Amino acid sequence: MRKSTKRSFSIFMTAIMILSLWLPFVPAQQANAEGTTVTSESTERKVRFTYIREDQNFGEWNIWTWNTGVTDGQVDFTTKEGSKAVVDIPVGPNTAQMGFVLRSTDNWDTAQKEFGDRFINVNKNDSLTKAFITSGVEQIRIVPDGSAPVIDNGKATFFYRDKELFANDAMGSIEKVELKFNGETLPMTYQPENERFVVSYENIPNGTSEYTYLVTKDGVTNEVTDPYNTVDGKSTISHTNTELTVSGSVTPEEIDYNQNAVLTVDVIGLTDGVGVRKITADVSALGGSSALEIDPSLKEVTIAVDDNVTAGTKSIPLTVTDSFGNAHNASATVDVKTRQSVGENDFDWDESIIYFMLTDRFFDGDSSNNDPYNQNYEEKNDRGTYQGGDFKGITQKLDYLDELGVNTIWISPVVENIKYDVRSTDEHSYYAYHATGPATLDS
Structure with a gap:
């Protein structure tokens, strides 16, 4: 295998491994086999969950919840009248978002689900959040939070x-x-x-x-x-009518569609009584959003160029809204250059030939780590258990992948996973999407 090709593999494997950390680990309902009480502290905050079905056929439909901050698990509707089924779901004092799945029965294997995992943002000012979920419609309608002017x-x-x-x-x-x-x-x-x-x-x-x-x-x-x-x-x-001086800069000043840059916003004139409420950038000239939000505490954001954008100097209008609601405008510029190839191993993502693999099922390169949790996986030899695939197995097969014409590898997440599914000791997380946490790498 060519040295330069191996180097390219190493770079792409590292990038994909990092990206895999942020992929969804597993449908959230599998995290709890039964309803689990997170805290015994009572609270007056609640989500009024209204499920709307025009056919009025609610049958055994129920809600599976998580991250409520009170009691997670199955929730049954308390009232069913006409086309609406309603239940109030208690949430904790610090709960900002709760997850749920609408399902037609309490049996996960046979249940029909409405769009899988979804989430409700819990109001901050109102102790009651009203959420309306209509059958066949993925978008959730939430009544806006109460607010001062x-x-x-x-x-x-x-x-x-x-x-x-x-x-x-x-x-x-x-x-x-x-x-x-x-x-x-x-x-x-x-x-x-x-x-x-x-x-x-x-x-x-x-x-x-x-x-x-x-x-x-x-x-x-x-x-x-x-x-x-x-x-x-x-x-x-x-x-208060405030006077702030706003400016913006892009680093590097020149990029092509295969590169990223950092847009920085500088604000002069802020005091203890005058802060920044919101910052937006219009990056539509780069093929992006006309109102890209920038964290006011960071005042920086990463930007990129769409591959359809022509070369030239592009303007990025900036709007800074202060704590009194006054808008202060400025702009930044960036030079978009034509993409230049740097050799035979240089390619864009749309030219990638990607080989996706579940690491555990690809190739066993180190048998010493085949039973990291002392669960006797080899003796069980069930299809749901770990089979021994590892990173050494991947590196040993780089020549094989190169012969296939592969130039990019996408592996399953690299973080530590559960020993086995709490619902069944015969089911394990070999697929790597049932993490115990993002801080520990899988052995």
């Missing part, structure tokens, strides 16, 4: 929601809501799908201003503060 470039958007009425699905019983702000009274518009009243106010004044809501229900109007933004009995909103 949001300022965007001098325009404030106010939201009103009564927490108790929201929890009882009764926000529609409110007849009218008006905003009292800056000496004005403005009518608010009800959004049934979002279960809240909304109004926007242009050119809000500088400084701190108090506001209230006039809420009319059952013919009676009460003046109330914001349920999501009240301190010492008052609801206030603060705004």
Whole structure:
């Protein structure tokens, strides 16, 4: 095998091994054979899970949950009326996202599943998250979280929601809501799908201003503060017109479609009272998103060029939104150059001839590691047990792969896996997608 080819194999194997660390390890429902209590601490936070079927045929449909922060496992619907089945699922105080699978029965082998593993982002401000899952539709509709006013470039958007009425699905019983702000009274518009009243106010004044809501229900109007933004009995909103200097740079300054670069955003003028809420970059000139989000704490992001982009100098518009909602604009530039070949072993990913392998099932190059967990895999000799394939087996077969014309190897994840499936000691994780954690390499 040519020396240069072996070097290429080593580079690509290393890259693929690293990428494999981040692949999904296994359908999450297999992590628990039975419902598992994660913490005994009670909580008032919950997800109201509404499953919608037009045929109204709910049969034995149930939910398998994980990462709730309370009790994981099977959850049965508590009410089934018409086309909706509903259940409230408790979640922990720090739960940001819970996973679930909708299944037609409690038998994993025969159950029909609605799109497999899915996830619900849990609201931060509301103790109740309302999630609507429609049969045959993969996208989940989640009612937006309750919120204090949001300022965007001098325009404030106010939201009103009564927490108790929201929890009882009764926000529609409110007849009218008006905003009292800056000496004005403005009518608010009800959004049934979002279960809240909304109004926007242009050119809000500088400084701190108090506001209230006039809420009319059952013919009676009460003046109330914001349920999501009240301190010492008052609801206030603060705004300051700030002056920030924004600039951007790309390193390296010149790239082709097979290279990456780092886009850096510099912001001058920040103080303890003025921070950065959001940074976006328009990389559509490079074939990317028109609103690529950049972490405000890092102020850097990796960018790439689509292979259809022509050579030349490209502009990247930048928008920095400060903590008061003011937008500050700038731009960066990058030179896109024509891709240059560097030899016979130089190729792009779309020219790759990829050989995918489950490492355990490819070739046994070191028999000393065939029973790392002392489970007597060789004596069992079941098809579900580990068979001994390892990294030495891969390297010993590089010439064989080269003869096949392969120039890229994709191996299964390299992290430590479970000894056996908790549901059956005859089933093991030879496929390498049932990791015990990302920090330990597989033996």
